[in-house]
Amino acid sequence: MQHVPLLSGLLTALALASLPVQADDISVAVAANFTAPLKQIAAEFEKDTGHKVVASFGSTGKFYAQIRNGAPFEILLSADDETPAKLVKEGAAVAGSQITYAMGRLVLWSAKPGLVDAAGAVLQKGRFEHLSLADPKLAPYGAAAVQTLKALGAYEALQPRIVTAENITQALQFISSGNAELGFVALSQVQKDGKIEGSFWLVPAKLYTSIRQDAVLLDKGKGATAAAALLKYLQGDKARAIIKSFGYELP
Incomplete structure (x- = not known):
């Protein structure tokens, strides 16, 4: 009879171990061109980590203005590399967190x-x-x-x-x-x-400046485990395969 509580406790421990330490929502500002890929990536990310991506889609320029005015985004997925760099320089994003996640065409x-x-x-x-x-x-x-x-x-x-x-x-x-x-x-x-x-x-790439699409951890996402996990996930094989399937070049 003493084995039943032990077994029950073991099953409970295993069930808890299979869950993420803490599942969080991540507020992400996403360049409009990356809408479809991000939705697919977010679904896979949630299945793999338990964290949920709460995405807003729009123009990079508008997001920049919103972030500078205190919008509660934790990550920016920009349509360029200049805006994330500017946010880092202005102290609104975390230095060293900027990554290129896709090359647009x-x-x-x-x-x-x-x-x-x-x-x-x-x-x-x-x-x-x-x-x-x-x-x-x-x-x-x-x-x-x-x-x-x-x-x-x-x-x-x-x-x-x-x-x-x-x-x-x-x-x-x-x-x-x-x-x-x-x-x-x-x-x-x-x-x-x-x-x-x-x-x-x-359009031949020689006719326009290369579209390097960079992501950056914003100041409001500093120290957030889930936000850091998403940036790392974007560089993983599963996300890169999705990005490539939509016609982007990979960095």
Whole structure:
């Protein structure tokens, strides 16, 4: 009869040992282009660690302003490497915590098959009324789009047709809804299982500044075990495989 309490205690100890020491919520600000990959990564992270990612998606520029105004984010997944570095310099992020989690790729995309050619000549031919891109002042992919247009010598001529979106997600919505026939978005937004519907031009990397997407531990996440665990997880094989599947290059 004395063995029953012992067995019960052993099972309880094993059950507790299988749980994370402490499961926490992590508040993360995420660049809009990384929405789909982060959702997949967060699901795997929660299964593997018990910690839950509470994500907000938007433009890097807006997140910067919110963080400087005291927003309670613990981690920033930026669409560039300059914003995290700036936050570190300003004392709003932890020095030495900045990592590159993905290398972004810009694509000119249309929901209409045959509209965008493989060389991007549609920009010169002008068979469209509206061209969507994210606000270049707030979104690195928008800045890359403007750099591309200027490199092609097409910016001045096309400027009246540009429809500026708040972020890259809204830019995609403008194109998908038909409010703009085509536009510049992140490859990760339109590629699924290695395939892209509609028509597209993968913009040569030489036409715009490399899009290094960095993550950084913010001041409000300093000392948080769960936040540190997420940054480490982003560099692991499982997360990297997900990131690559969306068309990003890996650092």
